[in-house]
Amino acid sequence: xxxxxxxxxxxxxxxxxxxxxLAGEKTTIMGWVTDIRDLGxxxxxxxxxxxxTIQVTAPKAKVGKDILxxxxxxxxxxxxxxxxxxxxxxxxxxxxxxxxxxxxxxxxAETPLPLDPTGRVKADLDTRLDARxxxxxxxxxxxxxxxxxxxxxxxRNHLTSEGFVEVYTPKIVRSATETGATxxxxxxxxxxxxxxxxxxxxxxxxxxxxxxxxxxxxxxRAEEHDTRYHLNEVISADIEVAFxxxxxxxxxxxxxxxxxxxxxxxxxEEELETLEHEIEVPEKPVPRITYDEAxxxxxxxxxxxxxxxxxxxxxxxxxREIVGGLFFITDWPTEIKPxxxxxxxxxxKLSHAFDLLYNEIELASGGTRIHQRGLLEKQLKNKGLNxxxxxxxxxxxxxxxxxxSGWGLGVERLTMALTGAENIRETVLFPRDRKRLTP
Ligand code: AMO
Numbered sequence: 001x002x003x004x005x006x007x008x009x010x011x012x013x014x015x016x017x018x019x020x021x022l023a024g025e026k027t028t029i030m031g032w033v034t035d036i037r038d039l040g041x042x043x044x045x046x047x048x049x050x051x052x053t054i055q056v057t058a059p060k061a062k063v064g065k066d067i068l069x070x071x072x073x074x075x076x077x078x079x080x081x082x083x084x085x086x087x088x089x090x091x092x093x094x095x096x097x098x099x100x101x102x103x104x105x106x107x108x109a110e111t112p113l114p115l116d117p118t119g120r121v122k123a124d125l126d127t128r129l130d131a132r133x134x135x136x137x138x139x140x141x142x143x144x145x146x147x148x149x150x151x152x153x154x155x156r157n158h159l160t161s162e163g164f165v166e167v168y169t170p171k172i173v174r175s176a177t178e179t180g181a182t183x184x185x186x187x188x189x190x191x192x193x194x195x196x197x198x199x200x201x202x203x204x205x206x207x208x209x210x211x212x213x214x215x216x217x218x219x220x221r222a223e224e225h226d227t228r229y230h231l232n233e234v235i236s237a238d239i240e241v242a243f244x245x246x247x248x249x250x251x252x253x254x255x256x257x258x259x260x261x262x263x264x265x266x267x268x269e270e271e272l273e274t275l276e277h278e279i280e281v282p283e284k285p286v287p288r289i290t291y292d293e294a295x296x297x298x299x300x301x302x303x304x305x306x307x308x309x310x311x312x313x314x315x316x317x318x319x320r321e322i323v324g325g326l327f328f329i330t331d332w333p334t335e336i337k338p339x340x341x342x343x344x345x346x347x348x349k350l351s352h353a354f355d356l357l358y359n360e361i362e363l364a365s366g367g368t369r370i371h372q373r374g375l376l377e378k379q380l381k382n383k384g385l386n387x388x389x390x391x392x393x394x395x396x397x398x399x400x401x402x403x404x405s406g407w408g409l410g411v412e413r414l415t416m417a418l419t420g421a422e423n424i425r426e427t428v429l430f431p432r433d434r435k436r437l438t439p
Pocket of ligand 1: 177178197198221223230231232234236239363364365406408410411412413424
């Protein structure tokens, strides 16, 4: 069967817009065929679109032979358009159906399909990701992406209402911001360039003119991890605020996170139900403990950690048991934080960095930044980086860059927290990991 064009056909209703009050009206619906049945005197199929499903029913006594033949030839997941009449039907889901007068198969699906989009036949994550289009027609993945969209909307609205300006910084960059070990080199004419690990340096500079900025954009990390929490390309929600310290931006993050949980609970009840996931809105104030306190708690709990050690999943899981689901850890050792983080004035081994943890994962990290050129150069050298490579950046610090602070929040890890997804790959339409570069 050849695919047909739309011609003058246009959709008049989404499936969810059709209810029994519209009985007798004409409709044109478009979507995918998910289930086809032939009960002898009657043939019917379920048409699915972005909003939901509707039953299309063809009683042999009422519809023409051509329609019945058309239904016989449709394969599951084909894209179709149906013109027909809306009818009350007690036996149909939602008490309503469409009786077709014309069916146009816009694009027939090839059989057999690599995946059963109804989810009745279970498939592993790799098979699902290989046939992601079909996978994304299932209610659960759709619910995850509707919630992710909702969370991004809250971030954008919340920060805009707080006076932040949304910015876009380059994703093709000259130097590392986090660690040189996780840079993706790219071929950029005659020069060496990399994919951006973070908008860090640019957002800092923008506090010198736009005051409070945020960016929602991709970050790239050449990390070799193969975990449930790491990908090589993710979306980060970044902020940077002029004339502020870490305490100020921790407050902003606390308000935002609580607001996201509140709004998702309110506006995405249906999706949370589909995912069979309940979320608890965190209470303010979100606990704040220092690195030293966290270390003490871990050592008291029998974990043998030296001062200066970073925490990994087992330690974070233990802290979650002790401190609770959502909490900040502040004042990290300078040694394990990036060069731009401000050390304590009276003890340079400690820094004004913080992380926000949810259950066992780090959702966000940030801190007060260095705004003095001399100190920044010193910290670059301490981290084994060459200040000459950062001259384009360091110059800004001679032009009245104010004291500033900010954070970066991983949107996928946030989505995991909101949806209960066990693997970060579930929260990205087309994930990129060490093994996966397609689709
Ligand atoms: P950091 O490197 O901690 O900080 O990144 C910020 C947040 O981004 C998310 N994230 C990741 N998520 C999944 N896979 C990854 N490979 C990955 N890498 C990062 C995490 C993390 O908490 N410039 C600083 C932020 C700042 O100080 O403003 C930065 O990038 O949720």
